[in-house]
Amino acid sequence: MPDTPDDLDPAALPDLSEPLRRAIGERYLSYALSTIMNRALPDARDGLKPVHRRILYAMRELRLTSTGGFRKSAKISGDVMGNYHPHGDAAIYDAMARLAQDFNVRYPLVDGQGNFGNIDGDNPAAARYTEARLTPMAEALMEGLAEDAVDFRPNYDGTLSEPVVLPAAIPNLLANGASGIAVGMATNIPPHNLHELVEACLHLIKSPNATDEKLVELVPGPDFPTGGVLVEPRESILESYRTGRGSFRLRARWEREDLGRGLWQIVVTEIPYQVAKSKLIERLAEVIQTRKVPLLADVRDESAADVRIVLEPKSRTVEPEMLMGMLFRSTDLEIRFGLNMNVLIDGLTPKVCSLREVLRAFLDHRRDVLLRRSQHRMEKIDHRLEVLEGLITAFLNLDRVIDIIRYDEDPKAALMREDWSLDHPRAMTEAAYVSPAEGPGELSEVQVEAILNMRLRSLRRLEEMELKREQDALMRERADLEDLLASEDRQWKAISDQLRETRKAFGRDAPGGARRTGFAEGTELPDVPIEAMIEREPITLVLSEMGWIRAMKNHIPLDQELKYRDGDKGRFVLHAETTDRLLVFGSNGRVWTVSCANLPGGRGMGEPLRLMVDMANETQIVAVLLHRPDTKLLLASSLGDGFVVSEDEVLAQTKAGKQVLNVKAPGALKIVHRIAGDRIAVVGDNRKMLVFPVSELPEMQRGKGVRLQRYKDGGLSDATTFDSAKGLSWHDAGGRTRTEPDLTDWSGPRAGAGRMAPRGFPRDNRFN
Template sequence: MSSDAPDEFRPDAGIAAEVKTARIEQEMEQSYIDYAMSVIAGRALPDVRDGLKPVHRRILYAMDQAGVTPRSSHRKSSSIVGETMGDYHPHGDSAIYDALARMAQDFSMRYPLVDGQGNFGSIDGDPPAAMRYTEARMSPIAEELLADIDKDTVDFQSNYDDRKQEPVVLPASFPNLLVNGSSGIAVGMSTNIPPHNLGEVIDATTHLIENPDCTVEDLMEFVQGPDFPTGANIVGRNAVHKAYKTGRGRIRVRAEFEVDDQGDNIVISELPYQENKARLIERIADDVNEGKIEGIRDLRDESDRDGIRVVVELKRGANPDVVKNQLLEHHLESTFGVINLALVDGQPRVLTLKETLTEYLKHRREVVRRRSEYELSEAEDRAHILEGRLKALDNIDDVVETIRNSESRDDAKAALRGETTVEVDGEPLPTFDFSEEQANHIVAMQLGSLTSMEAAEIEEEYEDVQATIERLNEILSDTSELDAVIESELEEIKEEYADERRTSFIEDTGTVTHEDLIAEEDVVVVVTEDDYIKRMSLDSFRAQHRGGKGIIGTDLKEGDRVSSVFVASTHDYLLYFTNHGQVYKLKTYQIPEMSRTARGKSAVNLLELDDGEEITAVVNTADIDEETDKYLTMATRNGYVKRTSVEKFQNILSTGIIATKLDEDDELADVEVTDGDHDLILASKEGMSIRFDEDDVRAMGRSARGVRGMKLEGDDELVGVAAVNEDLHNWVLTVTQNGYGKRTDIERYRRQSRNGKGLIDIKTNDRNGPVCAMETVGYGDHLFVMSESGQILRTPVEDISTVGRNTMGVIVMEMDPGDHVASVDVHQVGSDEVDAEAAESAEDEAADAADTDDADE
């Protein structure tokens, strides 16, 4: 059996000789690089010179070649796509149509390059209609990109099948890369260039022509920043400056919106660039339904051809500022990541603002130079023809005789060139030395051109052509003249197409924080002995006359009792002091907001409390003036008191920090903010009080125990400490556990030395019960009293009678059997100025009070 196989393998023979050995990693690397560069240069990245990707360039050139200009009628998009795909862009028709449609969208392009007719999509994300339904033609400004393309201004290359020629780049009479921007994803890199205002970019370009050594900062005086087709606002300028200086940056873009005159609606009129309006409204609605955004009753899209109008209807009583901040955090602000990446000499480069304009000017100078050379050649050719015509007119009789007596047209041309001689009756006619082009033109002349008027027109045209030649030579020999041409043409385009800026700048006040999303309002915070905590709006509790039962403030679980109540703003930081001497820090709005009948949330979910640790005092940091020295003055059950600078409490951990050292059988009772310039008053459970100078208690560290402030007898213990500021405080207000209390003029508490027994403040008999709280108060203050069972009474302090010390007082809050006052807080709601008449009335009331004060020291 015969076989064609060789007897042995020979690597140097046949096909084997063409096989080359290569390392696979090197081959993969090189092949991948070739593929990546093909995508980068052929599909994804724009050219810095005309700002176009190949698909856009080919669409515009195909339209130009087909005569689909602004002066023609619209043509079916399918026809344009077909010609582009068949002659220049051998890719899918959907990709070509998508690019064509985007160039027609006024919400995508700052200056659309295609004038579309039909449905080309919407800002709601609706896709364009099928290409068989839409029509298009070039927009006027697109013609400026193709201007003079027939004057050898740019290089051409063969199309994909070598049938036609296509431009490598368009002449681009304006810096389209910056004006319309670009976006694209290549292999391993991407570009995202925002659009700009045409007038600003041209002003910067002319400035660069006149001042080649200018800086990026100089150009920024002309180019304020991106100018998006959808308007909106750029937040701050720092990111824009960074993007222009480095080629990269992250620009925050915020929607344009306002609250209407009635304060019932938020109206959105402009959206961030590339934001889908329908999707935006859907996301807002989802967040409203899920409770992430509060205060919105309805959403309406009232947009029309005149512009965007999305109405956010607010609920009655909703705070518009809070709703605006909630919308800003999640929906009305986006980030545009600038990556100014473009092809420079076929290679991808990240460019600064100056580099982008410099590369464009290099291209434009080359275009104008090549155009001038082309026009110069045309003008010189025309001048040569005109010179021949003028010479022929000067010798018209001999020229006509020569042509008439020639055997043929070719003989006549040869005679005019002086190559042969024509004889008439044996006599030779004069010879000429016309060039071939001149001779051809003369032979083709019509008799009508021999009139004297035609001769004058030829003379005039010749002078104009000579002037043109002189001007073109001047442009080609002097770079400043060439730049002047570029500058003049840019100014003409600016005059024709520039418009007002759409995107504005607003001050960068920082990103929206969670606090911005919370309405700032006064709230009542309730804490129970089992450490349940919640907040309620202060408006839930209207002021009542003293002696009432109040209204329910919380629902307690069995065996639990209220331990404290206080009033604060939702934006205040609160310091929570516990019976173990620890202090924790928490924003008021972090406390869950609940109804009056709700139980609250366990504080261990908010504060990392130890077993048996209870909140005994709360200090509002809003009372701390940063411009003055402030102290936290603490009092313990066993009568100790100490002052510690608030600076020691700047960095409070989530697990809390030590506020004061306590003896084993002692607990922290109360904390007050003081300034070191006024007196302190301590109050005990058995109705004793002592007033002394704050300086009697030296400032100490957090780990100190303090000094004794008051001698206590028997089972007595301290219940409160208050600062005496006679500019703010007029009375000492004392409340007992059985709901009784009194107001006493502050002057009735004379100053003593600390560590004394003090004076009797109020009688603590069976009717009153032991003292629950003591506060210093003034005009306009409201008293909040909360019982252990959860009832809250709010009453003006002026409703409580002014009496002397060592008296019984009056009923403040009616208690149910077995119920007791748990906590008291004072809230200032009136004016800082004291009404003179009210003050006089109060002084008379105090003077009439029975003075039964004892001096038990």
């Protein structure tokens, strides 16, 4: 009878966790390797990912040359998807469109016709509306594909073949850059100037042990397609190129434009790389609206074919450098572009490379391409020389060849059996090339086929002379190729000549080849408080019962009649200046800080304060104060607990505010009073008053505080501070000020019950 589950011995069960762990690990590793090699990381030799390489190769197969016609992008992406890249056509089209965007790619590889997106961040039109063809740069990348320059492999279904890597006559990896995220690793390479890269390659060929410092002199930094100004220190750039990791500070290019009569404006003509202009304009408008940069008054986008963003200062006395320094801090007019040269070496091994290693990988690839193309050319020459020897032999024995072709039943076999050296000994002596025939004086099958396929009009004497001239030229070319394959120095000289041709075709003298990104010293602005950059003007703050706030120009009488929304009325009215900061105290013990320069104007009814800070709807505004440094506040809850806090400690840096007094329901913040004197007077709902020294209250930054007065019923009604030498004052029912100089009867230790308030104390139990 089989064992029941209760009878099973756990030790006897097979260990299934280890095989499962191994299986999951193997499969995830396979996925990671596939992502790294076939999707995310570029090849160091041609600087392309598989999808880009397949797009270019498919366009070559469609014969979309740089001088030919355009084809629909839908046709191109369809061929790429069907023949080489079995992924979504949207992803293929996006990759192809990026190769055509001159604001994303320093040297576009696709010549697009139609809407391929713009620097504002708009997407390209649908593939059925756009057309494309190759650029001369892309053709340079694929030069030599028909000459066995690189290996080919079967495509995904084995019906076609595709190149493993392109011959790449240009250092495309650094010229156009790359970015990608793989599993556990990523790459981010900025574009560079091709002229400078070729200069560095030529120097590396001449001096294989060249230092990083010398290479960075030749390649001083990235060259972004959108221009801009690099403000990264040279030491940092050198370290980034030496290690393959780092970052570059890139700023927009701007200039001061004089408008006459002392007026001026700032015009931004180049923005940082990969910053969408529309998003940048939105951010600048937000900065103006929130008054984070009070020196900026307005922004306008006057761009057409070129970038032109106009920034208007708030005052002609503003320093342009100060204004731009603030904008660099708070907007994408300055960015940091990361460098992570993580690439595939030989298409297999991911490695974070230095500038020198990347250039070395490209040069080694060019040498392999040169050797393979030279060997392929030699094979072609050998084949042609074999054919030419047979044709020349036929010309030297023309009558015999005609006789065999005319009368023999099998002319091919007869021609191959004939010993041509016996009839005409000079036939073999005139030919310097040794044919791979069966024996001396015999013709090979290739030669016989060429003779039989020869046309009658080729039998003229001029044709024979032309064949001999061609033979001599090929023999000289073959000798040169043999010398090239035997000499490493000649190989590097040939590569240098090819690079010079590339520099001539795409260098700084070619259209679009000049450096676009400049260099400058990155001056840092000191930390200047925003208040110091705001023009000081008198204002009157008005906060209504429902929490609507506004700032009216100038100091108006505090008792002046003002208009409010229906059902609303005034609560707080105080004189201030635009440089002040307003402290808002909530019933939950939280404090918010609002810059008076950011408050809405007084023409309307204002705006809700709750939209400017993160204040819950159930939170009531207890008090508002203008911040005064180096002063202290008395905070107390309705339950009678409180403490002294420095006013500098309650300043909040975020919209969420700062929790200062900890209170629990049903308690709430009740008293916010600026300390002025050495005594504290508190009165409860039971009309009992207690006076004690301020020194008995602790000074804290945050907390519940200590007991101010003890109650049996009710809670704290009011509290104030005063100078014991002057006595305690309050307003009676008739509005007259009364002062009680002798407070001995009400003085006692903190947390006492106190005594009934003096005769004439207000019935609302409030000091003011």
